[in-house]
Amino acid sequence: MIPALKPGDKIAIIATARRITLPEIEVAISTFESWGLQVVLGQSIGASYNYFSGDDALRLQDLQQMLDDESIKAIICARGGYGTTRIIDQVDFTKFRQYPKWVVGFSDVTTLLSHIHNFGLESIHGIMPLLFPKEGAEPSIETLRRILFGKEVTYTVAPHEFNRTGTATGQLVGGNLSIFQTLSGTRSDISTDGKILFLEDLCEYLYNVDRMMVHLDRCGKLANLAGLIIGDMSDMLDTPVPFGKTAYEIILEHTGKYNYPVCYGFPVGHEPLNLALVCGREAVLHVSAAGVKLEYS
Structure with a gap:
């Protein structure tokens, strides 16, 4: 069972696929902070390598660092697009399996969610930071909050x-x-x-x-x-x-x-x-x- 979040916990926002800028996720950052969470941004946020949020090495390093950091209690993927399959086989999940945490995303992040499933661990298919400002997204954000904090849905x-x-x-x-x-x-x-x-x-x-x-x-x-x-x-x-x-x-x-x-x-x-x-x-x-x-x- 993955521990529920509580106020004061650190969460990370990274991009494993298409590039994204900091202004595009500012609404999400403010939302997470309003829940009492500390937001840590990966180096992939704002990075650019053609279509991707940094080259494969940077995105892999970002994901690996957040998986291994025991102080990070959840990893939120900023957006989808394409790119997670390019790095998934190089990720070392050893420490993550010892100290599991929530991983959140959908679309291209389906790769990561499916990979984690084979470890017998849960993950969250849910709205990503890029989409927080969308009109009508409030219920999606609220269901994500409830699951992260261990509430029933x-x-x-x-x-x-x-x-x-x-x-x-x-x-x-x-x-x-x-x-x-x-x-x-x-x-x-x-x-x-x-x-x-x-x-x-x-x-x-x-x-x-x-x-x-x-x-x-x-x-x-x-x-x-x-x-x-x-x-x-x-x-x-x-x-x-x-x-x-x-x-x-x-x-x-x-x-x-x-x-x-x-x-x-x-x-x-x-x-x-x-x-x-x-x-x-x-x-x-x-x-x-x-x-x-x-x-x-």
């Missing part, structure tokens, strides 16, 4: 026409569909058997969504789930010759042959309402005609 969601009813119990795992799919066969790959998988994505071509779902199914990632949560599939793209199905319809096609409960439209993903989820924690998913309830057992 229970989520209720409206029904969706594609939902498949039932109750599922299992560890909650997942994240960004495109990242989760590319982790197959790597050291960051995880088993989904008996687990509740959640998926979301942004700006993917619909034929790519189909290809990724085919791949996950062929890899056995869909067959033995306890349950499936589909979040936002935001700003999907199409080709000049239309693919002919929405992202939800594509996912429905590839999961329709299985019997576990599935919910669509869960508020997780690249939207202001991105409810924080504890990856690796035992959860219960209730899907009924009246709606959806997700709670931790």
Whole structure:
């Protein structure tokens, strides 16, 4: 169990992927400080190497330093983009496994969350500092605060026409569909058997969504789930010759042959309402005609 934060604790903000400037995260820094936390910034904040927040060596050093520093009680990834997979295999998690702490992020950070899951440790799929100023992000920030400080969270969601009813119990795992799919066969790959998988994505071509779902199914990632949560599939793209199905319809096609409960439209993903989820924690998913309830057992 990862210790809950308390006022006075130090947390670190780093960037493992796309570059980011200090002004872009000032709202988040002020928010964390209002919670009574001390914020430590990594060298990757404000650094620049082409697309990235510093070259691979700097971003790796930043992540390693914060993982090893016992005074840092949580690591918050500033933004996603791309870049975490470039450094993940060079990270030494020895000390982190001895003295675990919260790691927070989503999108490209799915790599880090999945890698940590294989150590039997929890992490948080939640809003990142870049997005704190977004209109409508307040509930997302509050759910992150509650989980960091050890408070209970229970989520209720409206029904969706594609939902498949039932109750599922299992560890909650997942994240960004495109990242989760590319982790197959790597050291960051995880088993989904008996687990509740959640998926979301942004700006993917619909034929790519189909290809990724085919791949996950062929890899056995869909067959033995306890349950499936589909979040936002935001700003999907199409080709000049239309693919002919929405992202939800594509996912429905590839999961329709299985019997576990599935919910669509869960508020997780690249939207202001991105409810924080504890990856690796035992959860219960209730899907009924009246709606959806997700709670931790």
